[in-house]
Amino acid sequence: MSSIATNEKIPNNVDLTSDKRLQRALEEWQPRFVDWWKEMGPEGFQEDQIYLRTAVSVSPDGWAHFDYVKMPDYRWGIFLTDPIKDRTIGFGDHYGKPVWQQIPGEHRNALRRLIVTQGDTEPASVEQQRLLGLTCPSLYDLRNLFQVNVEEGRHLWAMVYLLHTYFGRDGREEADGLLDRRSGADDKPRILGAFNEPCQDWLSFFMFTYFTDRDGKYQLLALSESSFDPLARTTRFMLTEEAHHMFVGETGVLRVLDRTCELMAQDPNQDARAQGGIDLPTIQRYLNRWYSVSLDLFGGEVSSNAANFFAGGLKGRAKEDRYEDHIALDQTMTLTMVKDGRLVDEAVPMRNAMNEVLRGEYIEDSQRGVDKWNRLLAERGVNFALTLPSSRFHRQSGIYAGIHFDPAGKIITEAEFNAHKNEWLPSPEDEAYVKSLMTKPVFEPGKMANWIAPPKHGIKGRPIEFEYVKRSE
Amino acid sequence: MADTVTPHGQEPIRFETHPSRYKHWKLAVDGAVARLSMDIDEDGGLRPGYPLKLNSYDLGVDIELADAIQRLRFEHPAVKTLVVQSGKDRVFCSGANIYMLGMSTHPFKVNFCKYTNETRLGLEELSAEGGVKTLCAVNGPCAGGGYELALACDEIYLSDDGSSAVSLPEVPLLAVLPGTGGLTRLVDKRKVRRDLADVFCTLAEGIRGPRAAQWNLVDKVVPRSKFVATVDAHVQTLVAQSTRVSDWEGLVLEPLGATYRSDGADYRHVTLQIDQAAHVARITVRAPTTDTPTGATALREQGNALWALRAFRELDDALLNLRFNHETIGLLLLETEGDPAKVLSSDAAMFASRDDGFVHEVLLFQRRVLKRLDQSARSIFAFVREGSCFVGSLFELSLAADRTYHRDDPDAESPATVQLSALNGGAFLMSNGLSRLQTRFLHDPERPAKLLAECSIYDARAAEKVGLVTLAPDAIDWDDEVRLAIEERASISPDALTGMEASLRYAGPETLETKIFGRLSAWQNWIFTRPNSTGPRGALTMYGQPERPEFDWRRT
Structure with missing residues (x-):
């Protein structure tokens, strides 16, 4: 028995102890992962005891095991949801045939690319957020940040498991590559642009976990329909964890809004900034930025890759069984294109529009949280509503990239865009102000920074004053 | 009539441009x-x-x-x-x-x-x-x-x-x-x-x-x-x-100022004439009208007007025009006009200054144009007759042709002759790394050097005898021979002719270049027309489409 790849150290339901190939791969990769975590994981908290949830099995009581642990000792595990008996392919040209337990050669490269692209986002987000702990608004939030971070680490493990088990030497090299790239690095940047932007403040973190992690949710939903059964089962389990990240984002923004309303009520001019809070227009601008960046992650509106992935049965639609036609060959989708400076509707073959289908679902889902936030504002008697900008606004990839739109989606000139840029997107002054609120961490149990309200409940029935992070000094 | 559409109804493609x-x-x-x-x-x-x-x-x-x-x-x-x-x-x-x-x-x-x-x-x-x-x-x-x-x-x-x-x-x-x-x-x-x-x-x-x-x-x-x-x-x-010779002033290439017609094009030294109905094109290259001065300085001073540069730029443009704007022309007839002595004067001046940076570039350019002619998927016949000047660098056109007809007419005022110049000795290598003379006489490797040394003027019979031309019909037979040759050629399958000509033109050693073009005209041509790539369900057809390609699995 090897010293590293034990069931004790690596909780799993993939029969690790009898899988020689996986053991061999993990023997080399696991120490490199820990080195990466120490170098690029949360800065300044590696020796602290964190009250974290660890998945130790897929059973209902096993996936949420809570205890104090030092992050480098966290037991990153490998879990797949239990197989569905006689599962058949749910979409595309192979519809109705048995799902694959091994990768068909024909789809090997495409699947590897999908898995590597998904896998690359997981360590990237840990890197983007590595300095946030130093300015945490409370121990509760600090712990949530670390929970998100260790789970992104586990999602990396989940993708690495697939690479190690099904892709041979190439897979091992790609798994190493996932630890070699660095968010924002000049030489070895992460694959997707949005994951090379640093996440420098907590408002951005909440927006990221609400909007960008929600992209992750939809990518995982689409991959969980895959004909490649191990990928489908892996991503299904990841979805249970992803839900917590979005909870952190949704409640985080909600608590910021709550506090802002409170501070506005205290101020003679209703000025939240005067009271050391974050004003609503600034929150809207942060929302605009992170939402538009996240929309880019879905890929081109018209995409031959998306068509190939769907046709080949590699990546489906979110909750494919809600659709009636799983072949999607005779359908079209109407997209708003830009032709000669005007918006025109054009029908695109449905398969080529699959990225847009997924983006559409995402937009609907994103709106739900915004509605909740607006209900809070209404309850507090504040006459302001947050809105999602048009999906054409501020896009860096796809058919709207390189063209300027206002938040309502109307085409405008570059000059017009620049004239209003600071009303629509965080200005350097906004960023400096938000950062100025977050210069020091709040480590006293139960205390909150001035710009955020306390949560309604603690974690796992613990009180809000609970010491979620035990500092080592 | 101005040439605004090709016979296939599209705007013609033009090959001259400028950085601006x-x-x-x-x-x-x-x-x-x-x-x-x-x-x-x-x-x-x-x-x-x-x-x-x-x-x-x-x-x-x-x-x-x-x-x-x-x-x-x-x-x-x-x-x-x-x-x-x-x-x-x-x-x-x-x-x-x-x-x-x-x-x-x-x-x-x-x-x-x-x-x-x-x-x-x-x-x-x-x-x-x-x-x-x-x-x-x-x-x-x-x-x-x-x-x-x-x-x-x-x-x-x-x-x-x-x-x-x-x-x-x-x-x-x-x-x-x-x-x-x-x-x-x-x-x-x-x-x-x-x-x-x-x-x-x-x-x-x-x-x-x-x-x-x-x-x-x-x-x-x-x-x-x-x-x-x-x-x-x-x-x-x-x-x-770098080994580039840089001791010369650059020459700004001027536009050719061609006149494009729906049935051809007119240049200073070259004319392209299309006979759409017969699927035949005729390119005529004219000799310089004056002697070419000797010495690199004098040649550089000629600049854009230098015949060796200008005439070959025009020939290049005519060949590209023919290739892209006149797909159905299957037979290219090559003719020359003018005083052979003027061509030889140009060749002699060019050869003497061949180490000059500018002259070197002109010679390389002529070589590329002649290769472009070799690579043209058209049957090529050259006609040597009274008034023509197939000598030296222009005799390369005849060597590039699939056949050369030389009119045997001793009674003419000045019977057509052909002649070699030093430039035929290796200034214009083909893709196979040999000169056209060497390729012509693969069976007798000594002959090119011997012919170059002799420096004779060949009338039709002599040229036929030493193997510099294909056929030498006499004045009585000429018109019929030429007409029949053209009509016969125009009746054969263009596909078979393209393949046959490409196979015969590059005798001798294989080089990177001959392999590339050979494989292009064989494998790529074949694959491009197969259903697996361009059929209704082929991969090229289906690219970017929502459906996946289907293949015929039989190996050929």
Whole structure:
């Protein structure tokens, strides 16, 4: 028995102890992962005891095991949801045939690319957020940040498991590559642009976990329909964890809004900034930025890759069984294109529009949280509503990239865009102000920074004053 | 009547351009270093219907590239190193535009590949014969024709940024072959192991990072942050290695000012005449009207007016016009007119100053034009008759022809003769690395030197006897012989003729060039017309469509 790849150290339901190939791969990769975590994981908290949830099995009581642990000792595990008996392919040209337990050669490269692209986002987000702990608004939030971070680490493990088990030497090299790239690095940047932007403040973190992690949710939903059964089962389990990240984002923004309303009520001019809070227009601008960046992650509106992935049965639609036609060959989708400076509707073959289908679902889902936030504002008697900008606004990839739109989606000139840029997107002054609120961490149990309200409940029935992070000094 | 549409109803393609009109390239010259940056205008395609996304190219892009290389040769003699790079941030070049290929006719596809091949071979000649070192700086994905462009450079530097990769995805993605010599250059030029090449050519996403250098797909892999500095430093080394003769003033190439007609074109020294109904074209090249002065200085002073340059530029343009705008013309008749002594005067002056930088470039250019003639998929007949001047450099036209008819008419006022000049001795090598005389007399390798030494003037019978012409009909038979030859040729299947001619024209050794063109006209031509690529369910047809291709699994 090897010293590293034990069931004790690596909780799993993939029969690790009898899988020689996986053991061999993990023997080399696991120490490199820990080195990466120490170098690029949360800065300044590696020796602290964190009250974290660890998945130790897929059973209902096993996936949420809570205890104090030092992050480098966290037991990153490998879990797949239990197989569905006689599962058949749910979409595309192979519809109705048995799902694959091994990768068909024909789809090997495409699947590897999908898995590597998904896998690359997981360590990237840990890197983007590595300095946030130093300015945490409370121990509760600090712990949530670390929970998100260790789970992104586990999602990396989940993708690495697939690479190690099904892709041979190439897979091992790609798994190493996932630890070699660095968010924002000049030489070895992460694959997707949005994951090379640093996440420098907590408002951005909440927006990221609400909007960008929600992209992750939809990518995982689409991959969980895959004909490649191990990928489908892996991503299904990841979805249970992803839900917590979005909870952190949704409640985080909600608590910021709550506090802002409170501070506005205290101020003679209703000025939240005067009271050391974050004003609503600034929150809207942060929302605009992170939402538009996240929309880019879905890929081109018209995409031959998306068509190939769907046709080949590699990546489906979110909750494919809600659709009636799983072949999607005779359908079209109407997209708003830009032709000669005007918006025109054009029908695109449905398969080529699959990225847009997924983006559409995402937009609907994103709106739900915004509605909740607006209900809070209404309850507090504040006459302001947050809105999602048009999906054409501020896009860096796809058919709207390189063209300027206002938040309502109307085409405008570059000059017009620049004239209003600071009303629509965080200005350097906004960023400096938000950062100025977050210069020091709040480590006293139960205390909150001035710009955020306390949560309604603690974690796992613990009180809000609970010491979620035990500092080592 | 002005030539505004081709017989096939499209706006004719023109091959002359100028850096001030480039849509897709930027040519920047700074002392001994030139940089050609590919920054393709998405909406600047030659024909409507295919946006040129991600630095993908069509013929219009390559016409500009060919023009830029030509201008580097003549207008910028100080340049000793050329860097080919991308003008876009996140992509080098994604190759020929797939939708453009999908929409194009078969003859256009093949002619497109042929032209791009000629441009890339010209780039290699710029280094091998012109002494200009070439470096391809690949910063971003470099796929298909993009990598083939890189392969045509002396060296390839690849940025190691996690996403820059080189690839030849044609086989796995489109079910066709890389059309610009990619496969051949991989194993013949870069000497990539064939088993590794097999892996590489079936891996659509290509190879990036250190492995690209390990496999010799590129020469060096450089971290992104050091890429620009490393390329710049190496450029200085290459400048020092260059053997280019730079002691001459550049010559700004003037427009040819041709008059295009619906049935041909008129130039100063050349006329193209099309007979659409008969599927026949006639190109007439006229001799200089004056003697050519001797000495490099005098030749340079002639500049754009120098006959050897001007007449061959016009011939080049006429050949391209014929290829792209007159697809159905199957037979090309070559004629010459004028005083043979004037041609020989030009040849003698050129030969005497052949080591001069400028004259060297003109001779290389003539060589490329003659290769373009060899590569033209048309039957070529040359007619030597009274008033013609098939001597020296113009006799190469006759040697390039599939047949030469020499009119035997001793009673004529001045019977037609042919004659060689020193330039027939090796100034105009063919793709097979031999002169046309050597290729002609493969069975008697001593004969070219003997004929060159004799320097005789041959009348029809003598020319036929020594093997310089094919047939020498007499004056009584001439008209019938010529008419029958033309009619007979025009009746045979154009496909079979193209294949036969291409097989017969390149006797002798195989070179990289002959392999590239041979494989293009054999394998690629065949694959392009097979259902697996261009049939209703073929991979090229289905590319970007919601459905997947279907293959006929029988191996041929």
